Amino acid sequence: MRYEKPESTAEAVRLLANEAGLARVLAGGTDLLVQMKSGMVEPDLVVDIKQIAGMRTVTPEAGGFRIGAAVSGAELGENAEVVAQWPGVVEGFNLIGSTQVQGRCTMAGNLCNASPAGDAVPSLVAANATARVAGPNGERDVTIEQIPVGPGRISLAKGEFITSIFLPARPARSSDAYLRFIPRTEMDIAVASAAVNLTLGEDGTVTAARVAVGAVAPTVRLVEPAAQALIGTKLDEDALAALAAACSAAANPINDKRGTIEYRTHVVGVLAKRAALIAYERAGGRK
Amino acid sequence: MNMRVKGERAFKVVGTRPPRPDGVDKVIGRALYGADVSAPGMLTGHILRSPHAHAEIVSIDTSAAEALPGVKAVITSGDFGVPEDSALRDVQDHCMARGKVLYDGHAVAAVAATSPAVAKAALKLIKVEYRKLPHVTDVDEAMKPDAPVVQSGLVHETVAPGFSENVTSYCEFGHGDLEAGFAKADRIIERSFTTAATHQGYIEPHACLASMNADGKADLWCCTQGHYHVRAVCSAILGMEASQLKVTASEIGGGFGGKTTVFIEPVALALSRKSGRPVKMVMSRDEVFRATGPTVATSTDVKIGMTKDGRITAAEARLRYSGGAFPCGTVEMGAQAAFAPYDLDAVRTYGWNVLTNRPKEASYRAPGAPQAIYAVESVVDELCLELGLDPLDVRVKNAAQKGTLSSYGPTFDDIGLMATLEAAKAHPHWSAPLGPNQGRGFSAGFWFNFGGNTCVTLNINTDGTVSVTEGNPDIGGSRASISQMAAEELGVPYEKVRTVIGDTTSIGHSDITDGSRVTFAVGLATIKAARDAIQKMCSRVAQIWGIDEEAVVWEDGYVKPASPNAGDFKPMSIEEIAAISFQTGGPIAGHHEVNAEGAGVSFGVHIADVEVDPETGATKVLRYTVFQDAGKAVHPDYVEGQMQGGAAQGIGWALNEEYIYGEDGRLQNPGFLDYRVPVASDLPRIEPVILEIPNPGHPYGVRGVGETSIVPPLAALSNAVSRALGVRMTRLPMSPPTILKAVSAAGV
Secondary structure, three states: OEEEOOOOHHHHHHHHHHOOOOEEEEOOOOOHHHHHHOOOOOOOEEEEOOOOOOOOOEEEEOOEEEEEOOOEHHHHHOOHHHHHHOHHHHHHHOOOOOHHHHOOOEHHHHHHHOOOOOOOHHHHHHOOOEEEEEEOOEEEEEEHHHOEEEOOEEOOOOOOEEEEEEEOOOOOOEEEEEEEEOOOOOOOOOOEEEEEEEEEOOOOOEEEEEEEEEOOOOOOEEOHHHHHHHOOOOOOHHHHHHHHHHHHHHOOOOOEOOEOHHHHHHHHHHHHHHHHHHHHHHOOOOO | OEEOOOOOOOOOOOOOOOOOOOHHHHHHOOOOOOOOOOOOOOEEEEEEEOOOOOEEEEEEEOHHHHHOOOEEEEEOHHHOOOOOOHHHHHHHHHHOOOOEEOOOOOEEEEEEEOOHHHHHHHHHHOEEEEEEOOOOOOHHHHHOOOOOOOOOOOOOOOOOOOOOOOEEEEEEEEEOOHHHHHHOOOEEEEEEEEEOOOOOOOOOOOEEEEEEOOOOOEEEEEOOOOHHHHHHHHHHHHOOOHHHEEEEEOOOOOOOOOOOOOOOHHHHHHHHHHHOOOEEEEOOHHHHHHHOOOOOEEEEEEEEEEOOOOOEEEEEEEEEEEOOOOOOOHHHHHHHHOOOOEOOOOEEEEEEEEOOOOOOOOOOOOOOHHHHHHHHHHHHHHHHHHHOOOHHHHHHHHEOOOOOEOOOOOEOOOOOHHHHHHHHHHOHHHHOOOOOOEEEEEEEEEEOOOOEEEEEEEEEOOOOOEEEEEOOOOOOOHHHHHHHHHHHHHOOOHHHEEEEEOOOOOOOOOOOOOOOOHHHHHHHHHHHHHHHHHHHHHHHHHHHHOOOHHHEEEEOOEEEEOOHHHOOOOOEEHHHHHHOHHHOOOOEEEEEEEEEOOOOOEEEEEEEEEEEOOOOOOEEEEEEEEEEEOOOOOOHHHHHHHHHHHHHHHHHHHHOOOOOEOOOOOEOOOOOOOOOOOOHHHOOOEEEEEEOOOOOOOOOOOOOOOOHHHOOHHHHHHHHHHHHHOOOOOEEOOOHHHHHHHHHHHOO
16 A cells, blocks of 8 residues: 655645555545554555645635635634634534544545535535535536435545535524434434524524435435425424424435434434524524 | 450451552553563464354365465364363354354454464455354244254253243242232233343453463463463363463453453464464454353343232243353343342242354343343332332332342341432432433342452561462452451551462462452452461461460550560561561461352442433433442442442443344444443433441451442333333333334323
8 A cells, every 4th residue: 555645736636546546535534544444445545635735724715714625623613713603514523523533534534434424514515515626627616415425435536536615605694503313422423413504684584594414315415395494484383393394304214223214214303403493593593 | 366356346448448559550551451461473363253143164265374474373163172061162162163153253263473464364365165044133033943043952951842942941930829929919010121232341352462382381361350260261172281371360451241251362372382473362342242242132021919008919020031152041140130139928030041143141240130130120110100109118118138038049148228228218319309301210239249269378578568469350449459458457558568460370269250259259368368377477476475376466466465464575566577587487478268158149229310302212311329238348439430330331231232233143333333332421420329238258248349230220220211201111222212112102
């Protein structure tokens, strides 16, 4: 196995594109190194992107934030501006692993690991965030929900990797929230999860909403009917019930050691309701 | 010699909380665990494991692995003999499959190589041809007459016809007229319960270093709860005399009963024998889960009759336990323990052991008792609810006491159940208010405790300090407790005593560290060894003073004249006696060996408060209190640690821990991510309340405290959740999906 530490995006792309065998991108390594140790993957080439300029910085851009692909959970958690604008994105990201893992894990890595249960992903989808992808044909911006195509599978072509994630500018009276269900209080994988991103009008009526659910389908899902259930309401009981029903309807989970179809389908609706109420309060809404 | 002790013993060292002698090394990372030693020329050993739950091994071709550069030995079951003794054969077959693989993860071959990378590459080159066989992992399924047979020819004559060959033994305990008893009841409840297999979850995986020389002598370093047992089993499997195998127990990163047998040690010895080099083996976590010894999985029916005023009139339980692919006797302990907390006129328990395609069960803290008492205490709680009775009052009304004929045969001596019940009743926890979706559960618990074989040598060093050598690996602070008892008896400060655990050549046999036996039995032997040394010191001083031995007395750490008539001599301290020992007959040592009886049974009761989220089925443990009889708490910190540790593990069993098998019979969750031991934030502070009802069988009144604490949490949690939801829970673990399903089935 070769280990390369390029100092430019172009060099990283060249290395990845030219490797005949199995190539893997290393950012935090909290998935890759575990998979290598357990023998799940045996790459021929590992490309460490942490030395490339911009990979470890958070930069204001067009009223939003461009977050380098190797920014860790702990670093983003200490960025007061991002936390203020996107508390749901940060809280999802910060749920990954332990304190030690938070020192290294990245949102781009969580996205590219393509687990349906990745904690950083639903909030990014709800945020309408985009990923900037570098590759042999230059750069392109892709919506988050286009990256994973199934458990462990992503849409990136050979030689491509994510260089940054962009969180857009947002209007006043906007906020977001993320909740997951785990059987324990820490150190676990989501059995079901939901992210809600809201913008309120001056009177507290929801004017815009995006709702995403995790761990209940092969990929994280954006649930349009769930968002529609909230828009034009002040999160009254009927709206919340409609939200929960829409999320449960969008769920297409599996039975496995972490939960049953029946359980996940029900609980994803419960989580969406609770996350919506948190986002509403954060956006300045009063119940 | 006379021992002068005035009135009731006032302890000076016993009952205090000095720092443990192994503490600093463990905190700074210097303690040597199983994987921490190396030897020149050492190889690394790895094991190839079955991917199938049940299959015939048609052939194994190791030639390609043997040809790989760096591979120094490859072994299979053919490198071992076939022991005549069935118990030994089971141990060996669990370590290395012979003819058939009996569970997912069963070892089929092993490699010793110059590096882990070479060893892993070699495993991939071993070609095993399997013929898959139908498998069964569920205890009730395995009993059915048409179930796949895990191993045939093992059925004991006690088993009635009508079952599959997987049912290997049957037992029965109890007394009295059940029919007449149930006829007197105002209310009878009969329910069935299941519990999942759980793992001890010790942090340190099994690890060892084996070195066998060309002359047949061997050394083995390993993490174990009993190195004499390791010596006995390994020397028998390897065809050696016990004296030629020296086993040293490393520091141990948790055992809880799971390190009372061998898994990799005979394999490492065989690899060393074949390669002529030292071989180190360290299990991965995946291997620990798949191929060591979890608990039994159980299925139990309980029927209890009660009068309106809360007197139990009759009780019976049918217990079906599976300890995996080999016979085990754990169901007998469950059947004996089930009704132990009760004074009953009519009681009967029936137990069946059942083979399944799972790894062989090993001990885990009070093996067999938590599952049985969970079922019994759940039915008692339901009767209390239905009859409108206080569950604590009902336990008091039916409590076993001194003189009670126990449900399993013996008549109880001094026992602490009533004292723990009274303490629980008086504690503010029992009457604290509860909020919405909250419930309070109560359960009693019991464990037999054990004494057994022990050897202790106590040397009086020439500077007057004391060295104690004993043979039981320290899994709960026992070195501190043993030093305290030696210091107490000798009248010297705790800091003057150092207790070490000898290897198998440095002191005689000691039984495994299990059965909550060490503080009791090794403590007893240490006290007796100290008395032996005291006798010798008295004799030396009498000789110096030129008076009869009868004319000296031992008091407060000094030899003194027994009375003014004996003469006017200045009392001599241990330091003074030790300093001149070379002139008075040589070094001074006390020794004691014993097969200790009178361990004294142990009772504890737990109160648990929970809150259940009715929308997600998540359970939060809000408050938890443990009341337990310790006889005499030698080191209260470590007694409290045992009480809290058992409760924490029991909460794990109750809420989330389980072996999950797929349709293919393979273990789905061999790791700490999906085998959910509680993390610190899952637990409230667990308040321990120590009761001290002295055990007449120990000089200081000590009872074992290590195991009872895991018995009550299962029912305490299940009763609390059932009361919070208004739905009776009957299966463990009560994972969130299980709880929501029970709620929706009940239509609450």
